[in-house]
Amino acid sequence: MCNLQQKELIQDWKKKAKEGSANALFNLGFAYYRGIHVEQNYNEAYKYFEAAAEKNHSGAQYHMALYYDLGILGEQDFAKAVEWYKKAASANQVNAQCNLGICYLDGEGTEKSLQNAIYWLEKSAEQGNVQAIQLLLECYEGNNGCKEDSQQVNKWKAILKKETEE
Numbered sequence: 001m002c003n004l005q006q007k008e009l010i011q012d013w014k015k016k017a018k019e020g021s022a023n024a025l026f027n028l029g030f031a032y033y034r035g036i037h038v039e040q041n042y043n044e045a046y047k048y049f050e051a052a053a054e055k056n057h058s059g060a061q062y063h064m065a066l067y068y069d070l071g072i073l074g075e076q077d078f079a080k081a082v083e084w085y086k087k088a089a090s091a092n093q094v095n096a097q098c099n100l101g102i103c104y105l106d107g108e109g110t111e112k113s114l115q116n117a118i119y120w121l122e123k124s125a126e127q128g129n130v131q132a133i134q135l136l137l138e139c140y141e142g143n144n145g146c147k148e149d150s151q152q153v154n155k156w157k158a159i160l161k162k163e164t165e166e
Contacts, residue, residue, distance in 0.1 A: 006037040017048070025052035026060045033063065042072055053084065058091035065096060069109075078109025089120055097124035098132040105135070105144055114139075114146055125156065133160045 016024035029048030032041045046067060052060030065084035068077040082103050088096030101120035104113045118139065124132035137156045142148035
């Protein structure tokens with residue numbers, strides 16, 4: 001894509017963002033986050049992600065969670081990360097489901113809950129998230145305070161094999 005087309009694309013997104021398009025807001029946030037067609041700028045990305053997230057864009061909600069989880073603009077705030085992960089996970093965002101499961105597993109930003117951890121990890125794993133599958137295997141093998149369950153181990157091993165062969 002030539003520079004003129006890139007600039008036109010960004011301008012088109014900005015126009016649509018002003019009109020309230022959640023997708024355009026997210027696209028601009030992602031462009032600034034990754035430095036695609038624009039100079040990378042985490043502050044600018046945050047503004048666009050936040051606006052899209054408030055319009056219930058699950059990808060933007062996931063990125064908002066990452067900002068707080070990783071402390072991209074400063075201090076980490078795991079409680080805020082969990083709030084955003086919950087919103088995105090409830091909208092079926094697979095990576096948010098996995099990360100929310102990890103938060104419950106570790107008790108980061110929320111009370112530790114193996115039941116909630118397993119629930120969200122399974123939701124993510126059922127959509128093919130390999131990290132979630134691996135974490136479930138760890139749990140069902142008797143780690144992380146979980147009870148050993150050989151049937152679940154066999155089930156998730158078979159799913160992991162299928163996911164990693166594709």
